[in-house]
Amino acid sequence: MPEGPELHLASLYVNNMCAGVVFTGAVRKSEVSKNPDVPFTCEAYRITAASRGKEVKLTLTPMKSDDSKKRVKAGQADQPMEIVFRFGMSGYFCFTTEDELPKHAHLRFYSKEEPCRVLSYVDARRFGSWHPDGKWQPDRGPCVMFEYESFRENIVSHLSDRAFDRPICEVLLNQKYFNGIGNYLRAEILFRLNIPPFASARTVLDGLQSEDVFEDKKPLNNEITDTKTSDGDKQKQGKGETGDLLRLCHTVPLEVVNQGGKGYDPQKADYSDFQAWLQCYYVDGMTSIRDHNGRTMWFKGDPGPMAPKDSKAPKAKKRAKKEDDHDYTEEKKVASSASKKNAVKQETVTKAPKKETDAGSKEAVSKGRKTDKSREVNAPQHEKKPTARGKKNSSAEPTTGPQRRSERTTRQNSK
Structure with a gap:
């Protein structure tokens, strides 16, 4: 975003x-x-x-117009x-x-x-x-970049507000006080100051002054200066600015502006400079969990005492292949619907032979079953499957026709 x-x-x-x-x-x-x-x-x-x-x-x-007598046309x-x-x-x-x-x-x-x-x-x-005919939204606070003095004053004078009862990572997204800070900026700012993201916002901000005591000159007003720092300067910055989160809410966004380009824009090819600048957000080795609002928070180390219970890291999202999801002209809509119909027809045509194959296979199976039955009927007596009676007398030997007639004659004679 x-x-x-x-x-x-x-x-x-x-x-x-x-x-x-x-x-x-x-x-x-x-x-x-x-x-x-x-x-x-x-x-x-x-x-x-x-x-x-x-x-x-x-x-x-x-x-x-140069002609002062020329009237503005109606409309x-x-x-x-x-x-x-x-x-x-x-x-x-x-x-x-x-x-x-x-x-x-x-x-x-x-x-x-x-x-x-x-x-x-x-x-x-x-x-x-x-x-x-719009105006700046009245519920938004002063800009963190170009209204720095007003920005600090607005926060220091309202620390008793219930909004600061929440974790510092969630308060940083409150545009009433931090107008301009978003998800990647809050991660970078808290990481540089080694502040647990789910520490109490009031505890983190308590003791800060409305004036920037770490700044030797006046805050930047509508002017962009080079705020890039080397690795050596980062260590000094960490010692000298420890705890002054408000100052980094001002300087870190300006670093992104000084890079030029479009800033945070992962869908563009020129995103590499911004990725190299990131120290925490989506960086390997960092931890991520969802805050109480469902937003992903990136950090390192202890999350802090106000971290959500049983919070889990969000699953990595796979980037879907870009498709034509919206068409804004009637011609494109007609072309799109026509292409879909053709695709359905082609799919039906390709599936038709498959059905014939399936029918043929079924016919072949049924023929095979008939052949097996005919073989079973015409098979020799000893190859037939035993019937229910045969199962009962399975131990007895098979009796032929002549033997049966002789047995009947013997029984009649005995009578």
Whole structure:
């Protein structure tokens, strides 16, 4: 699932690709998406992006005409519109030509050029969402990366909240306080500080100050600096920052941003740099169990006193082969259904000879049984199977016809 660094990298991607590009027309939505329509149409507008925690905001700004007397046409937007995106499990932005439009492009912005290019929001699983005229979600706390001072203050001043009664690994996913932290980030942060994931959150955070005492200069605000550390620096970092989990909630996400690329994206070919950066999450030798919410927690050593009872490591998931799971045009639907019908017909044709073979084999078996019976009937007397009477007198020798007649004559004479 995309986390704070991935959302910020997505905003940087939009700003980089759309710089100087003029967009036109209506914003189009795919037929299958259940998200709302975007009521924005303009002859010429620009797109910029910004991120905050696990949200991205696109701003559509109409371009003013050089002719001040020219009026805006009916139905054309004359004021900026903000659209807030939440990526869900698989959302991201893509800027391509119209011919190369991704299959799962659910929201599209068309450029005013030839050939036309399209900025699209792509989401294969459709767990993501967008909100026209949206604002940052009010229940989310300050961004861990770019609102560092507010982020620390928000947590230190609310440690009495019942949310901090839970294990620290579960509290780290609470976006009301840790906006931008997700599953892989919590594993990396706790591992670097050697904190048991199921230790009490209040115990771990108790004693921290709203000001960062380990920082020599002001916290980073909307600026990315190189926070990569060598192996030697990691040991110093472990000693100097022991216990200050809030600082690592700020610096570790920035390390991912500094790598560039798309961050956590295991389905892409350029995922190797991110894998090399990971120290705990899905790393060989580490332990994993499910927390109380069913989320997989990766760690090393003692899980902590608040670990779920009888918790087991989740089974490794086998990656299924990618298939055509969604089609967004009627032509593709018809083609798909036709191909399925042809496949059924072919399967029926291939199975037909098998049935004949089966019938033939049954006929052969029945013929074989008849042949065996005829052999049994025509067999010599000594080769016949004993009957029920024969079984009773199985010890006696067989008696022939002449012998029987002589025995009857003898009995009559005796009488």
